[in-house]
Amino acid sequence: MTTAPALQPTLSPKLPQLAAQGFALRHSRQAHYEFDWHVHDCAMLLWPRKGALQSAWQSEGAPGHAGFDQIRLARSQAILLPVATAHRTQSATHHQEHGELYLAPEIARACSTGRGAIRLDAAALSMLDALLAPALDPRAAEPLVLAVVRQIAQARPLDMARPHSPARQMLARFAQALDWDEPLQGIDAIACELGTSTRQLQRACQDEFGQSPVALRRQMLAAHARRLLATGLPLAQVSVQLGFATSGHLTRLLKSVAH
Helix, strand or coil, X not given: CEECCCCCCEECCCHHHHCCCCEXXXXXXXXXXXXXXXXXXXXXXEEEEECCEEEEEECCCCCCCCEEXXXXXXXXXXXXXXXXXXXEEEECCCCCEEEEEEECHHHHCCCXXXXXXXXXXXXXXXXXXXXXXXXXXXXXXXXXXXXXXXXXXXXXXXXXXXXXXXXXXXXXXXXXXXXXXXXXXXXXXXXXXXXXXXXXXXXXXXXXXXXXXXXXXXXXXXXXXXXXXXXXXXXXXXXXXXXXXXXXXXXXXXXXXXX
16 A cells, blocks of 8 residues: 545546446547546446556545555456545556446445456456447446446456566566557567666566567567467468568568577
């Protein structure tokens, strides 16, 4: 838990939006997203779909938000907050996409997880993605929300006591980018994003994996390219998807990186 000077959070009311069905959804792709300390009159689940978010929330039992927990959220992670929990969120990457599910108290009571950071399993992620799909039939939304609530009631809390090393955070960012068909950042850029220096990141990779960040990046690129090629995609398409200038560059990478 981190201590901070007490501030007065603003109220962001949601209950009027919940009157009809007991829930409401918000979907944001806003670049440089930031919402300072505020509270809702309902429970809230917030989860990133793309990029990362830096979130902080009032610790249980702490007055105001003199004591708060904080975490950097990426895909497969979320925060679940009860009614009137002061919190703030901002984008931690250049681009972000996230969802917010507001829940009436009678629905949120089914979430035995309580509050804080949780890990979303594949089923919960799939249902949350479906909720934000533009083609979703409104009649299917309510049973889908109830299914999400039942699923996250069994979610595992995230261990925030021991943050991952910069080397593992780098690999997680690369894996997320590949999952979203985005080009991988360079080592200097990813070090800056992680709040560390390039030299410290190099040292962390060498200590933990015995390899440089560049070598690990090349291995992840090659492994992902081979998976895509195995599905039948042509070399030219995979090259473009992974950000290579030409197919020849990808071919040279695959020849130089062993299976």
